């Protein structure tokens with residue numbers, strides 16, 4: 001039966017006027033982030049101790065740990081670490097990203113927040129990290145499909161066109177996605193190949209063993225170890241009873257509209273982060289805007305993306321087309337899930353940490369800094385600058401709340 005998206009009529013939005021009233025100044029925004037991160041007891045991000053004190057004048061930083069004697073703020077151990085952008089602007093950026101169904105370009109953020117386009121681009125990528133959350137196992141029925149992102153061949157120069165081998169999606173970047181009909185949650189991922197190993201590996205990671213899988217007639221899905229049905233798009237069959245992939249196609253539609261209308265170019269190098277943003281936004285769409293903001297702000301903690309790591313060569317093309325891909329590398333956690341599904345061994349949640357998806361650019365740091373090697377912090381770390389215990393207070397221009 002057709003469903004008219006009941007959550008849309010029930011969900012409560014926040015207008016721009018209400019948003020400005022929510023964050024009238026920097027202190028209010030800082031308190032909002034602090035209350036979300038530490039609802040009960042403030043915890044030192046350096047050593048994990050709860051024996052902390054608030055600095056009334058918030059200088060040089062708002063809090064101090066009585067055990068390790070270091071100062072800290074709510075930015076430490078989150079994607080906002082080392083950022084000098086006011087927290088109020090971060091909160092407004094979260095709102096803009098959460099409520100714009102086709103995404104927000106860095107140029108729009110630059111104009112709306114009064115920061116440089118480069119800062120806005122970096123900020124948007126850090127927010128994309130925050131959108132990525134663990135979707136859990138889909139119990140189904142699960143629709144699985146893949147799509148291709150890239151420029152049209154007819155718009156390319158002849159020289160570029162000649163370099164493309166093959167037809168159809170040749171030269172484009174592939175994305176595979178799954179939509180759980182039971183919860184209407186989506187999981188998606190940019191992949192280097194659409195071969196059997198990659199696509200079936202994706203299904204094994206996201207679908208529960210008892211889930212029913214619906215796909216199109218692609219050969220890669222033929223030997224899926226699940227209850228599986230396919231619709232034959234080549235014979236113009238798009239729906240056969242409950243068997244269709246229209247849910248996940250509708251998710252692709254949103255991604256494509258954003259590609260064409262908002263971003264204009266999605267490079268394979270950064271594509272996966274955009275895909276995570278769209279999946280994350282899809283998964284909170286039914287909630288009230290206030291809950292969406294809180295969920296995204298919560299997703300910022302325990303993650304880190306430095307600018308150096310963001311622009312570092314990750315083996316993928318930074319142009320709009322995905323030429324010259326390296327040998328596909330499957331993330332470690334996918335292998336573990338696959339091996340476990342064959343051997344029947346139980347898996348511990350630590351080995352399937354979804355943050356590992358971003359192992360090229362971001363490392364898990366939960367709880368931040370505790371007993372961890374710190375070489376993943378490619379940028380400057382809080383105490384690599386002169387802001388450790390007993391250090392000289394930072395100047396007004398570099399103070400962070």
Ligand SMILES: [Zn+2]
Pocket residue numbers: 044045046047048049065066067068069070
């Ligand atoms: Zn401490």
